[in-house]
Amino acid sequence: MRIVLLGPPGAGKGTQAKRLAERLSLPHISTGDILRQNVKDATALGKEAKDYMERGLLVPDELMSKMLLERFSQSDIKKGFILDGYPRNFSQAQTLEEIFKQKNLDVDMVVYLDSSDSVIIQRLSGRLVCSVCGANFHIRNMPPKNKGVCDKCQGALFQRSDDREETIKKRLEVYKNEVSSLIKYYQDKKKLYRLAADGDAGLVLEEIIALTKKIA
Numbered sequence: 001m002r003i004v005l006l007g008p009p010g011a012g013k014g015t016q017a018k019r020l021a022e023r024l025s026l027p028h029i030s031t032g033d034i035l036r037q038n039v040k041d042a043t044a045l046g047k048e049a050k051d052y053m054e055r056g057l058l059v060p061d062e063l064m065s066k067m068l069l070e071r072f073s074q075s076d077i078k079k080g081f082i083l084d085g086y087p088r089n090f091s092q093a094q095t096l097e098e099i100f101k102q103k104n105l106d107v108d109m110v111v112y113l114d115s116s117d118s119v120i121i122q123r124l125s126g127r128l129v130c131s132v133c134g135a136n137f138h139i140r141n142m143p144p145k146n147k148g149v150c151d152k153c154q155g156a157l158f159q160r161s162d163d164r165e166e167t168i169k170k171r172l173e174v175y176k177n178e179v180s181s182l183i184k185y186y187q188d189k190k191k192l193y194r195l196a197a198d199g200d201a202g203l204v205l206e207e208i209i210a211l212t213k214k215i216a
C-alpha cells in the first residue's frame with residue numbers, strides 16, 4: 001500500500017503517518033526526516049542542504065527531489081510506504097510523479113486530512129519540537145514527561161517561530177492557495193480521499209485504516 005498524506009500544517013499528518021506506518025508495517029517517509037538523516041550522515045546532498053540551512057535559506061526543491069529519489073531507491077519501500085510532508089504544491093506533485101515513474105511506483109491513495117482553522121491554531125500554537133530528533137510534543141495535548149526536555153533523546157524542546165498564532169494564520173492562507181491545485185490533481189486521478197481530522201487522533205487513524213482496507 002502506497003499512501004500519501006496531505007493536509008494543512010497542524011492537521012496531524014506527522015502523527016497519523018507515524019501510527020499508520022506502525023500499524024501497516026510500512027516505512028514512514030517524511031521530507032523532514034530525510035533531510036535530517038542526510039545532514040547527519042554528511043552525504044553529498046546533506047552537505048549541500050546544510051549549506052543552505054546554515055545561511056537561513058530553504059532547501060531548494062531540486063535538492064529535495066534528489067534526496068527523495070535516493071530514498072525511493074531503497075529496498076524497504078517495495079511493500080509500500082507512508083509519505084508525509086510532500087508534495088506541498090502542484091510542481092512538487094509533478095516532481096513526485098517523475099520520481100515514481102523512474103522507480104516504477106504508483107500511489108494507491110492520497111488522504112487529505114481536513115481540519116478547521118480554529119483547531120489548527122489551537123494545536124500548532126502549543127506545539128513543541130525537539131531540537132535534536134525533531135519529535136513533536138504539545139503543551140496541553142501531549143506534554144513531555146519533563147518540561148522542556150524530549151522524552152526520546154533528552155534534547156531541548158522549542159517553539160518554532162512559525163508556530164506563533166499570527167504566523168500560523170499566514171501559513172494557512174499560503175497552504176490553502178497551494179493545495180487547491182494539488183487536491184484537484186489527485187481528484188482527477190481518482191486517488192483522493194478526504195477525511196475530517198478535527199476529532200480524536202485515534203479515531204482518525206481508524207478511519208484511514210478502514211479506507212486502506214476498502215481500496216486494497
Ligand SMILES: [Zn+2]
Nearest residue numbers: 130133150153
Ligand atoms: Zn528528541
